[in-house]
Amino acid sequence: MNSSDLRVFEAVARTGGIGKAALELRTVQSNVTARVRHLEEELGVRLFERHRRGVTLTSAGKQLLPYALQVGRLLTEAEEMVRRGDEPVGTLALGSLETTAALRLAPVLSAYHRAHPRVDIALRTGTTASLTADVLGRRLEGALVVGPVRHEELVEEKLIEEELVIVAPAAWPTWVPREGGARIVVFRAGCSYRQRLEALLAGKGLVATRLLEFGTLDGILGCVAAGIGITMLPRAVVARSALGADLSIHPLPANKGRTATVFIRRRDALVSAALGAFLSLARAIHAPARRSAKLEREMA
The missing domain is CATH 1.10.10.10 (Winged helix-like DNA-binding domain superfamily/Winged helix DNA-binding domain)
Structure with missing residues (x-):
């Protein structure tokens, strides 16, 4: 072969x-x-x-295809590296949670485009479960997901820390769902925020009898604002929403309200020049926020 x-x-x-x-x-x-x-x-x-x-x-062909794609990418990159030196080139296939893409990726991608105009970024959004599967299947070089992932075939690096909150309709006197069962508005199965919300409700003896699944952040916030149900999201996402006047934010206990966004990649995969440059920028841009979050925890 x-x-x-x-x-x-x-x-x-x-x-x-x-x-x-x-x-x-x-x-x-x-x-x-x-x-x-x-x-x-x-x-x-x-x-x-x-x-x-x-x-x-x-x-068998489906199993072989990701390896064939990776070999092709590496050969292209090797050829370009020899011709042009250390300048990152080619296509960088990345994944991200929709909330992270909406809130945290813009400054990184903007800086990356200015620094490395010869790289085309192909960004796919999804849930933690789906993106992890894509990285394991070599369909993505890496992805930003909710951690910890703890998989022996993956390397994970904490890049961002978020505060999670319950989001309810502003007209509700409390976030606890009314009689008739808990109505939650969530991303599709495999979303870590959804799993945490369901666990929180179960701990209070509430069962999510009705689910509304959406593939977009705007769809989720729109339904909550309309009084349909509750959701769980990073506070910073809700704070920037144009629907803020129709939403109420409810903090979680300190031990349940923090979550890490980690970057995952295959342990056995070569870190391309394009990916290495992306990670360097992401670390530099989000380092101040990580230090601020650490200080808040120490003072709490």
């Missing part, structure tokens, strides 16, 4: 057909077919299911 075979395999997987991959690679179909068959024979597994409309990946 060599890099050329993996490049052909990745092209077939992405385009969904031998012919389309051949056109992209500027070669003949027979050459693509031979490369794929050679790779399958060498690995002893089928990588594609053939059908009239093209090909689809088998389970």
